[in-house]
Amino acid sequence: MTGTDRERLAAARRDCTVILSGPRPRSMAEVLAGMAGSxxxxxxxxxxxxxxxxxxxxxxxxxxxxxxxxxxxxxxxxxxxxxxxxxxxxxxxxxxxxxxxxxxxxxxxxxxxxxxxxxxxxxxxxxxxxxxxxxxxxxxxxxxxxxxxxxxxxxxxxxxxxxxxxxxxxxxxxxxxxxxxxxxxxxxxxxxxxxxxxxxxxxxxxxxxxxxxxxxxxxxxxxxxxxxxxxxxxxxxxxxxxxxxxxxxxxxxxxxxxAELPRLAAYVRHARTVAAALAAVPGARIHPEPPHTQAFQLWLPHPADELNRANLELAERDRVWFAGGWRDGAVPGMAMTEVTVAGPALDLDAAAVADLAGRFRTHLPS
Structure with a gap:
């Protein structure tokens, strides 16, 4: 990934109002402001x-x-x-x-x-x-x-x-x-x-x-x-x-x-809800099922470059972040990413996760 690609990805994620995987990104100014009030x-x-x-x-x-x-x-x-x-x-x-x-x-x-x-x-x-x-x-x-x-x-x-x-x-x-x-x-x-x-x-x-x-x-x-x-x-x-x-x-x-340590148990519980909803996506595999922590592997039957492109398109068009960082696996045609359930995902129930996965799939080749 080039520096330009990383900057584009980071900008798209910062602008998202809905985030399934990972924490909400903060700018350096936001981090400094949070420290100043501590x-x-x-x-x-x-x-x-x-x-x-x-x-x-x-x-x-x-x-x-x-x-x-x-x-x-x-x-x-x-x-x-x-x-x-x-x-x-x-x-x-x-x-x-x-x-x-x-x-x-x-x-x-x-x-x-x-x-x-x-x-x-x-x-x-x-x-x-x-x-x-x-x-x-x-x-x-x-x-x-x-x-x-x-x-x-x-x-x-x-x-x-x-x-x-x-x-x-x-x-x-x-x-x-x-x-x-x-x-x-x-x-x-x-x-x-x-x-x-x-x-x-x-x-x-x-x-x-x-x-x-x-x-x-x-x-x-x-x-x-x-x-x-x-x-x-x-x-x-x-x-x-x-x-x-x-x-x-x-x-x-x-x-x-x-702030985060007291919330981790809730993230782990909700990861099981998120994983169950994603397991229903056609061709999806979850590992481990149910998750042991707040993060787990999601596998889909597409090449990694297609999945990363779909996630970026969804983020830039709809300001919605599904999951990035897809990597091709040992099985041809299957790629994996780690889904990390953090604060933003607590706002998404099973139906919302399923809807988000459906919107993500519209950006994949049929």
Whole structure:
């Protein structure tokens, strides 16, 4: 996609009055105006990650996850590298149990190997998190088992609570630490049926994102015991993550915890309504069905370029956003996008979703 295409798409989405997938876009001026009216900007800023909104955010996250401490990171990729390095050094085993669809394996350019000399042991080839039996059956020891909750590239799928407890127990029995890639952990608690603190208590370390689900500007946190926090601050510095000031991102993260975190359970419930309505579209496939989180995969029997073109035409003509970001799948003629149910979609009941899908299909070749 060219820069011109991205600008056209962004402009069309900003002008939409009806949005099925994703949050309502905000301009930089709107973000700044929202920050200006916040109590979080009344005091002094942070300095190299210490004080101000950054420290307040770290304390807030530690409280929510029930951990001794949490450390702010500018990116989740950096936080994950530190967590996996910590596990390898504490256990003396550089092998990490990773799903082949996990974020470090797919989206981080093999940073765990290039930066820390770690080695991946694939935990399963199934499009889900590994089972206890699969962990117990690994043919080589691992120092850390990383579990991505939800496993995004497999369809934002989650285990059941009992399955999660069992796989953690299997890792412990094998002498491994457990790290949670909780980029979207905020929205995973309804499916798991447990609080954030109960989920995090299963693991030795937990990473959470502030721009996914919560709508923050950027940033992440690594939470766990005080020993991990001390180590994380040292390695954050070594990775170049001690920016002079990070208060703008921290402020938007705090605002997300205030405004979006309490609404996520409603988004997850409504995602099931939206998914059921879209499942009735001719040729459509939903995965998982019902959704485990506020987001799910929608597959349609058209090439991705046709679907992206139809969505843009609908947005520009009717100021209605259906779903963008379509990608061709392994099955010829089928394409997939992730539908994310956020605030704007709460205004759409099942009948409205069905009507919107029908309007979208009028822009597709017959």
């Amino acid at each position: 109590r979080y900007v009344d005091g002094p800023p942070d300095t190299y990650g210490d004080g101000g909104p950054v420290t307040e955010l770290e304390e807030r996250v530690a409280g929510l996850l029930g951990t001794e401490a949490a450390v702010y990171f500018p990116t989740g990729t950096m936080a994950q590298q530190v967590a996996l390095r910590f596990g390898a050094e504490r256990t003396g085993t550089p092998a990490v149990g990773l799903h082949p669809l996990s974020h470090p394996m797919v989206h981080e350019r093999d940073a765990y190997a290039a930066l820390s000399g770690l080695r991946a042991v694939r935990t399963t080839t199934a499009p889900r998190n590994p089972t206890a039996e699969e962990i117990a059956g690994l043919d080589e020891p691992i120092g850390t088992l990383m579990l991505e909750l939800p496993l995004r590239d497999a369809g934002l799928v989650l285990p059941s609570w009992d399955e999660l407890v069992a796989v953690v127990a299997a890792a412990r029995a094998a002498g491994a630490r457990v790290h949670l890639d909780g980029a979207r952990l905020w929205e995973s608690t309804p499916h798991l049926g447990r609080s954030l603190a109960e989920v995090a208590a299963l693991a030795d370390s937990t990473y959470v994102s502030f721009y996914k689900s919560l709508g923050g500007m950027s940033g992440a946190a690594l939470a766990g015991p005080a020993e991990l926090a001390r180590y994380a601050r040292a390695w954050r510095h070594r990775h170049g993550g001690n920016l002079y000031q990070q208060w703008p991102a921290a402020v938007t993260a705090l605002q997300g915890l205030d």
